[in-house]
Amino acid sequence: xxxxxxxxxxxxxxxxxxxxxxxxxxxxxxxxxxxxxxxxxxxxxxxxxxxxxxxxxxxxxxxxxxxxxxxxxxxxxxxxxxxxxxxxxxxxxxxxxxxxxxxxxxxxxxxxxxxxxxxxxxxxxxxxxxxxxxxxxxxxxxxxxxxxxxxxxxxxxxxxxxxxxxxxxxxxxxxxxxxxxxxxxxxxxxxxxxxxxxxxxxxxxxxxxxxxxxxxxxxxxxxxxxxxxxxxxxxxxxxxxxxxxxxxxxxxxxxxxxxxxxxxxxxxxxxxxxxxxxxxxxxxxxxxxxxxxxxxxxxxxxxxxxxxxxxxxxxxxxxxxxxxxxxxxxxxxxxxxxxxxxxxxxxxxxxxxxxxxxxxxxxxxxxxxxxxxxxxxxxxxxxxxxxxxxxxxxxxxxxxxxxxxxxxxxxxxxxxxxxxxxxxxxxxxxxxxxxxxxxxxxxxxxxxxxxxxxxxxxxxxxxxxxxxxxxxxxxxxxxxxxxxxxxxxxxxxxxxxxxxxxxxxxxxxxxxxxxxxxxxxxxxxxxxxxxxxxxxxxxxxxxxxxxxxxxxxxxxxxxxxxxxxxxxxxxxxxxxxxxxxxxxxxxxxxxxxxxxxxxxxxxxxxxxxxxxxxxxxxxxxxxxxxxxxxxxxxxxxxxxxxxxxxxxxxxxxxxxxxxxxxxxxxxxxxxxxxxxxxxxxxxxxxxxxxxxxxxxxxxxxxxxxxxxxxxxxxxxxxxxxxxxxxxxxxxxxxxxxxxxxxxxxxxxxxxxxxxxxxxxxxxxxxxxxxxxxxxxxxxxxxxxxxxxxxxxxxxxxxxxxxxxxxxxxxxxxxxxxxxxxxxxxxxxxxxxxxxxxxxxxxxxxxxxxxxxxxxxxxxxxxxxxxxxx
Numbered sequence: 041x042x043x044x045x046x047x048x049x050x051x052x053x054x055x056x057x058x059x060x061x062x063x064x065x066x067x068x069x070x071x072x073x074x075x076x077x078x079x080x081x082x083x084x085x086x087x088x089x090x091x092x093x094x095x096x097x098x099x100x101x102x103x104x105x106x107x108x109x110x111x112x113x114x115x116x117x118x119x120x121x122x123x124x125x126x127x128x129x130x131x132x133x134x135x136x137x138x139x140x141x142x143x144x145x146x147x148x149x150x151x152x153x154x155x156x157x158x159x160x161x162x163x164x165x166x167x168x169x170x171x172x173x174x175x176x177x178x179x180x181x182x183x184x185x186x187x188x189x190x191x192x193x194x195x196x197x198x199x200x201x202x203x204x205x206x207x208x209x210x211x212x213x214x215x216x217x218x219x220x221x222x223x224x225x226x227x228x229x230x231x232x233x234x235x236x237x238x239x240x241x242x243x244x245x246x247x248x249x250x251x252x253x254x255x256x257x258x259x260x261x262x263x264x265x266x267x268x269x270x271x272x273x274x275x276x277x278x279x280x281x282x283x284x285x286x287x288x289x290x291x292x293x294x295x296x297x298x299x300x301x302x303x304x305x306x307x308x309x310x311x312x313x314x315x316x317x318x319x320x321x322x323x324x325x326x327x328x329x330x331x332x333x334x335x336x337x338x339x340x341x342x343x344x345x346x347x348x349x350x351x352x353x354x355x356x357x358x359x360x361x362x363x364x365x366x367x368x369x370x371x372x373x374x375x376x377x378x379x380x381x382x383x384x385x386x387x388x389x390x391x392x393x394x395x396x397x398x399x400x401x402x403x404x405x406x407x408x409x410x411x412x413x414x415x416x417x418x419x420x421x422x423x424x425x426x427x428x429x430x431x432x433x434x435x436x437x438x439x440x441x442x443x444x445x446x447x448x449x450x451x452x453x454x455x456x457x458x459x460x461x462x463x464x465x466x467x468x469x470x471x472x473x474x475x476x477x478x479x480x481x482x483x484x485x486x487x488x489x490x491x492x493x494x495x496x497x498x499x500x501x502x503x504x505x506x507x508x509x510x511x512x513x514x515x516x517x518x519x520x521x522x523x524x525x526x527x528x529x530x531x532x533x534x535x536x537x538x539x540x541x542x543x544x545x546x547x548x549x550x551x552x553x554x555x556x557x558x559x560x561x562x563x564x565x566x567x568x569x570x571x572x573x574x575x576x577x578x579x580x581x582x583x584x585x586x587x588x589x590x591x592x593x594x595x596x597x598x599x600x601x602x603x604x605x606x607x608x609x610x611x612x613x614x615x616x617x618x619x620x621x622x623x624x625x626x627x628x629x630x631x632x633x634x635x636x637x638x639x640x641x642x643x644x645x646x647x648x649x650x651x652x653x654x655x656x657x658x659x660x661x662x663x664x665x666x667x668x669x670x671x672x673x674x675x676x677x678x679x680x681x682x683x684x685x686x687x688x689x690x691x692x693x694x695x696x697x698x699x700x701x702x703x704x705x706x707x708x709x710x711x712x713x714x715x716x717x718x719x720x721x722x723x724x725x726x727x728x729x730x731x732x733x734x735x736x737x738x739x740x741x742x743x744x745x746x747x748x749x750x751x752x753x754x755x756x757x758x759x760x761x762x763x764x765x766x767x768x769x770x771x772x773x774x775x776x777x778x779x780x781x782x783x784x785x786x787x788x789x790x791x792x793x794x795x796x797x798x799x800x801x802x803x804x805x806x807x808x809x810x811x812x813x814x815x816x817x818x819x820x821x822x823x824x825x826x827x828x829x830x831x832x833x834x835x836x837x838x839x840x841x842x843x844x845x846x847x848x849x850x851x852x853x854x855x856x857x858x859x860x861x862x863x864x865x866x867x868x869x870x871x872x873x874x875x876x877x878x879x880x881x882x883x884x885x886x887x888x889x890x891x892x893x894x895x896x897x898x899x900x901x902x903x904x905x906x907x908x909x
Contacts, residue, residue: 081428158427162430168386173428201683205244211875230255249350282330362692362698389460393835402816495797512553513535545822589602595783639656650794650798661756668749712795724795739751779798849876860893
């Protein structure tokens with residue numbers, strides 16, 4: 041029997057149905073009991089089986105709502121779905137009339153659905169993936185005129201900090217959490233929490249009303265802890281649960297309120313279909329039976345509880361603002377390369393969407409291709425897939441085999457990558473025709489970030505040059521040649537150069553031209569006997585592909601001493617080769633045959649103060665693998681990007697952002713970067729592919745906030761062979777890339793910008809220039825922003841199609857409120873503030889296509905621009 045199962049078995053835009061409280065209600069205890077069936081997707085059963093169960097269950101409770109309509113409002117049947125996937129399956133597999141019936145019951149408050157697709161583990165997700173995973177919720181809100189104010193993250197013992205702000209930005213107001221308290225290393229997960237109901241405050245000050253009760257413990261012999269208050273099936277035994285909250289002094293001390301919520305019924309059952317005649321389990325029957333003159337037991341849609349609680353006790357609630365770290369979130373590293381493909385696709389999405397907006401600006405008829413039903417269907421499926429990929433049952437220890445779970449993860453990942461690749465190719469093809477090309481070897485370099493930048497551009501030539509053939513890259517605007525270098529490997533020829541002054545979300549045109557004679561290609565960077573020296577760096581490359589003796593010549597600081605290592609996987613003796621050198625970059629390759637076959641490339645650039653690392657593990661592995669980094673920094677402190685927030689890796693009591701209790705901090709979320717700041721210098725590791733890092737020497741213990749050492753998780757089953765996908769699902773190739781850069785003190789804004797540049801290389805579009813009106817400027821920009829700390833996080837076509845305009849998402853990366861001025865260069869007649877899932881909120885003043893505003897600390901804001909065609 042599986043570890044997890046073994047433990048469990050043995051240890052008007054409103055959701056109506058809110059009841060108006062009378063004056064007498066203030067003196068009566070109100071206990072809200074909410075029925076649901078916790079969905080263990082691809083754990084208890086497969087997609088087809090769950091689909092059939094969703095449909096049967098919703099049909100049953102729709103019928104039950106009809107059957108109890110004539111009862112007192114407190115005793116009418118209500119059902120709560122724990123994921124929007126329930127609605128999706130019903131929408132796709134029932135008649136229009138049946139769906140209308142369901143929507144009517146959602147509006148009346150007899151059925152509830154959350155904004156979230158399924159119960160997920162969020163700690164391994166990119167920020168934008170969290171938002172895209174709720175886009176279907178925005179679609180449902182607008183199409184059916186609903187409001188979805190609830191989101192859930194169940195059973196897993198931990199919860200990220202920034203999730204509060206991301207949820208709130210999508211329109212979420214309420215959440216509840218119950219845990220499993222199983223297969224857990226959170227030492228105090230089953231003990232009393234400091235607060236059971238509180239305002240969960242995000243890094244931007246937005247708040248969500250959170251109910252997360254302390255774990256009650258078994259209600260009686262044969263009942264498990266997570267089947268009572270604080271578990272993920274609090275009301276599985278409703279009479280016992282009500283007896284507990286009314287008699288347990290500890291619970292009453294934690295919850296001295298007149299309003300109590302007991303949510304969840306189905307536990308690990310596949311299906312919970314309870315007839316009214318079952319007086320022990322039927323919530324309408326229990327509610328009517330246990331209600332007295334001093335106690336109302338109310339069948340709940342969950343929202344009614346939150347609204348009552350906020351009105352009755354909201355002014356006196358404590359505030360909680362922290363991260364609880366990661367637990368089951370970590371298990372996505374057991375399928376590391378598949379997870380990395382989703383992460384890379386999320387970055388590619390930034391380029392695909394911004395190119396699509398640019399292509400539309402050059403040719404408005406391109407909107408018709410973006411509005412095509414096939415692409416729209418793929419897009420919606422991709423957003424749903426984002427809501428499914430990190431579904432919480434990564435433990436993979438249930439009735440569904442690990443092999444089937446891994447295959448399902450690959451399928452879901454492909455739904456994401458297929459859409460993004462399709463959109464990218466479609467937008468690039470359109471740009472290739474709309475930008476003028478006088479030279480058949482013209483190309484545009486596109487910048488998918490919101491500031492003017494310079495970076496190395498590398499692309500494949502369409503043919504191998506003849507021996508002795510010489511050519512160069514010319515900037516069409518200046519007509520000047522640029523330093524470039526070429527590398528031929530087998531049947532592939534790559535050329536590399538540095539592009540400068542590429543405008544914000546815009547392009548610049550270049551040409552490949554023949555040269556009368558070869559140009560000087562000697563590299564100023566020197567490499568001898570493992571020593572690599574440029575104008576910026578001096579370092580030693582080891583035979584294991586690690587770096588030691590790293591000195592920043594700009595700072596005159598030794599950042600990795602001779603007794604330290606960076607990018608170290610394991611001791612090995614590999615073969616070292618100078619693979620590429622020239623006036624643009626120098627690349628040293630290290631090939632290691634054993635213990636683990638792998639290849640590492642260390643790259644230095646002649647005009648960029650950056651040290652890039654490309655690792656490829658070239659065989660399957662089963663043991664936990666991690667990249668070790670040690671830095672020569674005094675009194676270090678560490679900051680990193682979690683979800684929608686840049687955090688201090690320390691506990692609250694020491695000035696950080698992690699909870700002092702009920703938390704797990706051995707592996708922290710690594711999105712775009714982690715920065716280690718010392719007294720004299722800071723080092724940032726920019727990341728493209730990995731999900732987690734450990735701070736400290738002992739990776740089996742909690743973080744050490746003052747450590748000079750960190751480990752980036754390459755992959756593996758963090759909590760043993762019984763949890764997660766074994767042996768990486770058979771994968772044999774893993775790409776994991778980092779970039780190191782140093783400064784005296786790097787701000788969060790600069791660290792994010794430089795990390796985004798690493799994660800989003802310049803895009804090369806070969807120009808066809810075939811369109812009749814393809815006479816365009818040699819450089820073009822979509823939008824610019826004036827601000828020291830607010831960046832444009834995303835720009836995309838609106839979900840509502842061509843009539844919806846263009847969406848721009850902003851993020852203030854500073855620890856203080858910041859002003860911005862956004863210049864939408866395509867021209868706009870209207871600007872509207874929306875939720876992050878693009879449901880309109882309010883009109884924003886716009887003058888001469890410019891919007892000015894102020895964002896709070898770490899706040900995100902999403903705006904809709906109606907463009908002038």
